[in-house]
Amino acid sequence: MNHALTSRIPVLERWVSGPRFGALPLPEGGSPAPALSFEFFPPKTEALETQLWACIRRLETLSPRFVSVTYGAGGSTRERTHATLIRLVSETALVPAAHLTCMGASRGEIDEVAGRYWDGGVRHIVALRGDLPPGQTDVGADGYRNAIELVEGLRRVADFEISVAAYPEVHPRAASPEADLDNLKRKLDAGATRAITQTFFDSAVYLRFLDRCLAAGITAPIVPGILPVTNFAQAVKFSAMCGTAIPDWMATMFEGLDEDPETRRMVSVVMAAEQVRLLQANGVDEFHFYTLNRPDLTYAIAHILGVRPKVEAARA
Ligand SMILES: Cc1cc2nc3c(=O)[nH]c(=O)nc-3n(C[C@H](O)[C@H](O)[C@H](O)COP(=O)(O)OP(=O)(O)OC[C@H]3O[C@@H](n4cnc5c(N)ncnc54)[C@H](O)[C@@H]3O)c2cc1C
Secondary structure: OOHHHHOOHHHHHHHHHOOOOOOOOOOOOOOOOOEEEEEEOOOOOHHHHHHHHHHHHHHHOOOOOEEEEOOOHHHOOHHHHHHHHHHHHHHOOOOEEEEEEOOOOOHHHHHHHHHHHHHHOOOEEEEEOOOOOOOOOOOOOOOOOOHHHHHHHHHHHOOOEEEEEEOOOOOOOOOOHHHHHHHHHHHHHOOOOEEEEOOOOOHHHHHHHHHHHHHOOOOOOEEOEEOOOOOHHHHHHHHHHHOOOOOHHHHHHHOOOOOOHHHHHHHHHHHHHHHHHHHHHOOOOEEEEEOOOOOHHHHHHHHHOOOOOOHHHHHO
């Protein structure tokens, strides 16, 4: 045996001594593509408006189940959110959903905002408690105190489809995981038909959360909120605020890429694709994407999930 060969044997031993992993199953031919929804934020400037609409035009070809537009803390984007949704109604065939938070406003104000949506053709609300803007402590006189009360209020305004928020890693201000889960169940029992999760990076946490939801008697879909991360530093900051854990492996993935956006984007797509494929292999067939008004990563990941543009939409 020559020296070159013997020096390689320990390496090979190391490679074969660990567990063997099969590939993730690919969706079988003929199985339906998952249902998608996309989240946008209302633009502040003309340039951002142009960016948003380029994003919408690209993603609408994927025929999402609905697209939603966020609402700034304490209603700070009220008019911009409204304008974006009304433009979606008048210029696209998409099903628009308005995020609506109730902190810092009276019931009358919230009911009026909701009524304007209904009259403008928006029939789906993502109903949220929301947080007060920094520095504000007044929760508002006669306001809805939480998302349960908001859902109940919206049911009185009109026959909206209502989605609510869910927290696989528990809302940071919840009294306990059990109280948080009970809160989710009560929002659904009050009339919401779907929950969309806070973003998460550890899929096992989400899958365990589904088990807990089912054990608690929840039967509505708990749609995973997927955030394709391109700016790791920003994701760390955001995650700290909303109680999402950043696994160590994720920091390793982005290590040394601060000045290399192109590689970061590629790494990001691979990571998000692995995440959604694992969820899909576990039976999940609906996904909500936090697009950050940028279409490319979401489009690529949707493609990997088996979603293709409808020919008519692509030509339009
Ligand atoms: C899919 C999704 C979309 C979102 N969109 C928006 C948006 O467009 N605009 C926006 O401003 N925010 C948005 N948020 C953030 C959301 O408003 C916050 O997480 C908010 O703190 C809780 O809202 P909720 O509807 O889940 O509240 P609830 O369902 O009423 O409460 C959720 C849990 O948090 C606890 N909790 C919340 N606040 C407090 C508090 N002050 N004290 C004690 N316990 C508390 C409750 O007890 C409960 O356990 C979104 C979140 C998700 C997951």
